[in-house]
Amino acid sequence: AKLCGYQTFGHRAVANSLGQSPENIGEFLSSLASQLPDRVARDHMAMTNMKKRTNPMASPLAMWDVPYLSGQARGLWFRMDMETVCEYFSLGVAMEGLNELFQSLYGVELVVEETREGEVWAQDVFKLAVKDSTQVLGHIYCDFFRRPDKPIQDCHFTIRGGREKNDGTYQDPVVVLMLNLPPPGWRSPTLLVPSTFDNLFHEMGHAMHSMLGRTKYQHVTGTRCSTDFAEVPSTLMEYFASDPRVLARVNRHYKTGAKLPEQTIQKLCATKKIFAATELQAQLFYSAADQLYHSNLPLPGDITSSLEEVQNKFHTLPYVPGTAYHLRFSHLVGYGARYYSYLMARSVASAIWQYSFQENPYCGEA
DSSP: OTTTTOSSHHHHHTTTSSSOSHHHHHHHHHHHHHTOHHHHHHHHHHHHHHHHHHOTTOOOOOTTHHHHHHHHHHHHSSOOOHHHHHTTOBHHHHHHHHHHHHHHHHSOEEEEEOOOTTSSSSTTOEEEEEEOSSSEEEEEEEEEEOOTTOOOOOEEEEEEOOEEOTTSOEEOOEEEEEEEEOOOOSSOOOBOOHHHHHHHHHHHHHHHHHHHOOOSSGGGSTTSSOHHHHTHHHHHHHHHHTOHHHHHHSOOOTTTOOOOOHHHHHHHHHHTTTTHHHHHHHHHHHHHHHHHHTSSSSOSSOHHHHHHHHHHHHOSSOOOTTOOGGGGOTHHHHTTTOTTHHHHHHHHHHHHIIIIISSOTTOTTO
């Protein structure tokens, strides 16, 4: 980084991003941290009470309690039969709902196209054309189902970026949307649990970014922009996936065609907000650690003691001596100095949602 004229690797990594500099990002993270203590305290009090109900002599809340108690709360607080709820969210119903949403918001529709022999790499991959009223804007290959030797990850990647060609025409983008859903069976279609439903909306946000971003050059098209902006369209789609008005339209029992009761939809949306402040604080801690490790080197102490300092500053729960969480924080490699992008994108997406869609998530004029 210094050979290229930058103060640190962090300065080089974020130079052309929304964050612009590690100093700006540090201010953003500190500002966010200052707004969390009261909300996190309420979350931790609820977790502590849950722990004491099981064991009145329980030890104080620790880092490893958080994911366990969060999972318990989702299952117990709202008393929902998730297996039954999932029967209302088949993959087909979700895709129809996305199609209706995109028609309202962007004036485009998703149309299944036949593939030619040898065009796809697996028989269960299907091809969608994205069309407006006059033309095809691009294609999405949907590789949704798990199979042997397929990478276990949900992602979007570009096969061909959109760009202006020398003759004045436009090269339409081609992308792949990859999930790891169970394939449909003889008795039922593929059913989505809340997390896979959210992932579908998230990844489709990336795909639509690639389809609708009509850039001059293909190396900056769609998700080939700065990392902290690339996550904005996908994060915005998560707000749609968590809105009761959207879920009221995007659900239908795969056998009977019945709709979920309004009360159940409200409960389902509420489960997605359980201990949200605690999760936000965890992401804040990870982002701050990422910034530290890509700042001025050498660090004042060793890597582990530096992590302890970050946790004491950005996390309510104390550091556990002898632990080294950063050794399994794989995003340090792929996102070096840019892990804050998730928080930045959520901040921007939240502003877009509140300004444009909070009153009506199907508003096409926003």
